[in-house]
Amino acid sequence: ALGHTEEIIPAVEPTCTETGLTEGKKCSVCQEITVQQEVIAALGHDFVNGDCSRCDAAEQSRFVDIPAGSFCFDAVEWAVEKGVTTGTGDGTTFNPEGKCIRADVVTFLWRAAGSPEPTKNETLFTDLQEGAYYYKAVLWAVEQGVTNGLSETTFGPTAQCSRAQVVTFLYRAMGEPKVGNVSNPFTDVVADAWYGSAVLWAVENEITNGVSADAFGVERTCSRAQVVTFLYRAYN
Numbered sequence: 209a210l211g212h213t214e215e216i217i218p219a220v221e222p223t224c225t226e227t228g229l230t231e232g233k234k235c236s237v238c239q240e241i242t243v244q245q246e247v248i249a250a251l252g253h254d255f256v257n258g259d260c261s262r263c264d265a266a267e268q269s270r271f272v273d274i275p276a277g278s279f280c281f282d283a284v285e286w287a288v289e290k291g292v293t294t295g296t297g298d299g300t301t302f303n304p305e306g307k308c309i310r311a312d313v314v315t316f317l318w319r320a321a322g323s324p325e326p327t328k329n330e331t332l333f334t335d336l337q338e339g340a341y342y343y344k345a346v347l348w349a350v351e352q353g354v355t356n357g358l359s360e361t362t363f364g365p366t367a368q369c370s371r372a373q374v375v376t377f378l379y380r381a382m383g384e385p386k387v388g389n390v391s392n393p394f395t396d397v398v399a400d401a402w403y404g405s406a407v408l409w410a411v412e413n414e415i416t417n418g419v420s421a422d423a424f425g426v427e428r429t430c431s432r433a434q435v436v437t438f439l440y441r442a443y444n
Contacts, residue, residue, distance in 0.1 A: 283440035304433035311365035379406035
């Protein structure tokens with residue numbers, strides 16, 4: 209008998225949607241399969257901000273104003289799935305450029321933390337209305353040392369939140385973790401400022417960078433897209 213003369217059957221690489229095959233072998237004389245090919249499962253899409261890193265597929269956004277490829281795509285999807293926030297208007301838009309107010313920011317933080325019940329249901333803030341969507345969030349934020357009011361009797365729920373304020377709220381909500389030996393590249397961030405450690409922590413942990421190589425933009429108002437992105441990066 210001649211015996212088998214093995215011939216390689218090439219492997220087939222799987223794709224995002226199609227299965228593949230391992231390398232096999234067969235006899236070149238009689239065509240008998242000597243090493244059976246095995247099926248490799250399809251890879252599935254690897255969506256990063258709405259675009260697949262392996263193919264040209266684009267993930268369908270639930271909001272018409274959050275296109276695939278947007279820096280906040282994954283963050284917005286996460287925020288909605290976790291109940292941190294929802295869309296605006298009829299639910300088809302997210303309003304990513306909308307300016308975040310203090311009430312919104314503490315509410316996002318509160319929901320990201322699991323919406324814990326505050327220990328007290330009363331406050332000295334005269335500009336908080338019991339039953340408002342942000343009422344418990346504000347009570348929780350004050351109890352946890354995330355933020356205080358603008359005065360002893362006002363919280364300022366409709367006041368816009370700056371980048372410095374948002375990263376500080378987030379830093380405190382995360383327990384004020386120790387900041388490593390990080391150099392400060394920003395000319396608008398004073399090391400001993402109330403937001404100094406929070407900014408350095410945020411940069412160290414890739415939660416956000418500056419608005420330029422040497423400016424953090426401490427006074428710039430945060431948008432809805434930016435706030436949920438900061439949260440997404442901090443909790444992931």
